[in-house]
Amino acid sequence: MDNHITIFDTTLRDGEQSPGYSMNQQEKLRLALQLEKLGVDVIEAGFPIASDGDFETVREIGKVIKNSSVAALCRTRKIDLERAVASLEFAKKPRVHTFIATSDIHMKYKLQKSREEVLESAVQAVEYAKKHVDDVEFSAEDASRSDPEFLIDIFTAVIEAGATTINVPDTVGYAMPWEYGQLIKTLNEGIPNIDKATISVHCHNDLGVGVANSLMAIRNGARQVECTVNGIGERAGNASLEELVMALVTRKNIMDYTTSVNTKEIFPSSQLLAQITGKGVQPNKAVVGENAFAHEAGIHQHGVLKNPLTYEIMTPESVGLTCNKIVIGKHSGRFALCKKLEELGYHLNKEDLNQVYLKVTKVADEKKVVEEHDLISIMSMMNDMPARQPQSMASGG
Ligand SMILES: [Zn+2]
Structure with missing residues (x-):
């Protein structure tokens, strides 16, 4: 198995949608260019259906970014997909990232859909996206609280439909590291066509284990990690990019993985984000806090x-x-x-x-x-x- 870890940065999407971190188009462009300098593989630039501003920003980012892939998020509805595809018109390496919830609680109360309906929506969305771009990611929202058997079914189906990355989010930050590692292992071993896709993880930090969960996932076969600069994101934030990357670099003796991140751009990226949003980093924050060294x-x-x-x-x-x-x-x-x-x-x-x-x-x-x-x-x-x-x-x- 390849030991390269794809770094998928969602500072401009998950990070930006948390209270106090909204950025205007110019600010997002500045940050996107810095993220490219940092060496992230994928920049999730926004959620184009959310607003015209988001749509325009994703388009503009697609024009200026050359090396990183640019991803646009969308639900599985046709109108969402159309907006996402259109927003990526100028991107050199476009990625459509579509998602639908797969946990019983979300399907029953939020979507009011059966498992069969959710699976069908997911497959149709991936098929639609695949007609426009090669690089398609599918996320099973609330995966850590979903039935693993259903996850195996839906991931197998979307890979068959053309998904090249399957994402297993711990949307609510509920999983413990060993439990989450086991889930990734179960999926890696249980999805018959997994050799055609990369397993991705997206961990929230509600219990402070976002990075630990991501590391356990890597050990069990995940090869893409979704993360953010300074760990910003919904509620308690996402797995922090700098902590994850420096853990891999510092403990290479026991974790032999590579990333494309230029670690010397970590601190400048952290500072730029703090400067743009006016939100400083907590002083004792690992790696980038003012007391870290x-x-x-x-x-x-x-x-x-x-x-x-x-x-x-x-x-x-x-x-x-x-x-x-x-x-x-x-x-x-x-x-x-x-x-x-x-x-x-x-x-x-x-x-x-x-x-x-x-x-x-x-x-x-x-x-x-x-x-x-x-x-x-x-x-x-x-x-x-x-x-x-x-x-x-x-x-x-
Ligand atoms: Zn998230």
């Missing part, structure tokens, strides 16, 4: 400055951050302070350093974090200290 405890700082591998499992440079951030706080030691002062151009002897250290810990008690400008003003207030040497003013970042 910050070390405040003195013993950690000492270790990291001597050798980053003491407390860092991946380097900040590998995700596009230029420098790890040493925060001077009350838990910092003299060693980190000395390094920080050197960066700022101050070279102190031990005695002076002790004096400054006492002053800094006082400020840290009041302010929690001592920033560069605090250090500079502390230094300027200290008498008999050596002057700053501007030539060595390297920025700490």
Whole structure:
């Protein structure tokens, strides 16, 4: 089995439809170009039937994106499909992504359709899409709460109809990793024509296991993961792209998979999204949070400055951050302070350093974090200290 994992980014669709993350066309175009630079294989650009704006945006994205596939989402209704197909008119690599719910609860209360009717709708939708594009993805919405036997039937039928990717969403973020892994295994072994399609997963993070579920799915045969930058998305969000990719990169020793993502574009992508939406990333967010590479405890700082591998499992440079951030706080030691002062151009002897250290810990008690400008003003207030040497003013970042 091929070990390449297709990264399907849905920041512009699932991410964008969550409260507070709506973007206008220009903003979506900027982000789409950044996603292409990031190296994602598929950009889900929108849900064209939702509005004329969404339709136009998918069309415009299709015009500018050259390397990534551009996907348009649609339900299985004819009018949805027509809009999706039309929106992809200019895309170099168009993908139609059609979906219908397959769980008993959704079929009964939302669709009011029987299993047979749902299966028939799915097959007709895929057949229609296949007449217009080669690349067709079918999603069984709420798959993790669907009867696996029915999933096998419907996936077998849509592959027969031409689907090249079958998606198994944990729409409501309900599955546990081992359970979800088992479902993927059951499908991989039970669908007779699975060799003609790629298994995809789409995990929500309601219980905080979106990435863990995606990794378990990969172990059990999934080769496409749907995810978003900064993990944004409906409710608690989707599996986070940066966490998934860096897990694969960092633990390659036990997970021998590849992706096309240029990890150095991870941080710039995260920052661009935050800047466009005005929604910052939580400071302790894995990989891209502002504290993800910050070390405040003195013993950690000492270790990291001597050798980053003491407390860092991946380097900040590998995700596009230029420098790890040493925060001077009350838990910092003299060693980190000395390094920080050197960066700022101050070279102190031990005695002076002790004096400054006492002053800094006082400020840290009041302010929690001592920033560069605090250090500079502390230094300027200290008498008999050596002057700053501007030539060595390297920025700490
Ligand atoms: Zn979703």
